[in-house]
Amino acid sequence: MRESIGSIALYNFIIIYIIITFGFMAGMVSYNKAFKINSRVIGAIEKYEGWNTGSRMEADNALAILGYRRKNSSFSCGKRPGSEKATSLDTGSEYQYCIYYMGYDNNERYYKYGVTTYIYLDLPIVGNLSFPIHGKSNRIYKFTDSQNTPDRRK
Numbered sequence: 001m002r003e004s005i006g007s008i009a010l011y012n013f014i015i016i017y018i019i020i021t022f023g024f025m026a027g028m029v030s031y032n033k034a035f036k037i038n039s040r041v042i043g044a045i046e047k048y049e050g051w052n053t054g055s056r057m058e059a060d061n062a063l064a065i066l067g068y069r070r071k072n073s074s075f076s077c078g079k080r081p082g083s084e085k086a087t088s089l090d091t092g093s094e095y096q097y098c099i100y101y102m103g104y105d106n107n108e109r110y111y112k113y114g115v116t117t118y119i120y121l122d123l124p125i126v127g128n129l130s131f132p133i134h135g136k137s138n139r140i141y142k143f144t145d146s147q148n149t150p151d152r153r154k
Contacts, residue, residue: 023123030119031133037068038117038135041097045113045137051089051099063095069120071096077116102136110139 040062048055077088077098089099100114119131 026121026123027119030121033066033068034117034119034133037063037066037097038115038133040066041099041115041117042113042135042137045099045115046140049140051101051113056092059097060093060095063093063097069096069118070094109143110141112139113137 041059044055044058044062045051047058071094075096077100079088089101096118098116100116102112102114114134114136116132116134119129119133121129121131123129
């Protein structure tokens with residue numbers, strides 16, 4: 001009765017614990033990478049005040065440096081669930097991320113962008129998994145020229 005648990009059962013517990021621990025660590029590293037990429041793309045959009053050639057080039061350079069996954073033939077962005085006004089933009093990039101333009105209403109003077117990047121886990125038993133990470137930019141204000149604004153001195 002000294003050994004209430006057998007050595008095979010103990011080895012099984014140790015193996016399961018190691019698999020769960022390394023799976024959790026792989027998920028954390030992948031989440032950190034996707035979040036870092038998401039914030040870099042949003043930073044480029046805010047720096048160039050919209051999705052244009054400058055922000056696309058800076059985002060692609062950041063993705064190349066960080067080693068993000070390239071597009072494959074089955075990747076598509078589609079609609080963003082939960083935001084009806086979001087318009088999916090063509091990134092023109094070779095990397096797998098999506099840019100959404102969140103338009104402004106007539107009485108609002110700003111607009112936002114949404115960026116979706118993905119966590120990729122390639123597990124031997126389960127297979128390839130991907131989870132979206134979505135972030136939004138700060139408000140980017142749209143200014144009008146002085147001829148269209150009312151005269152406030154009166």
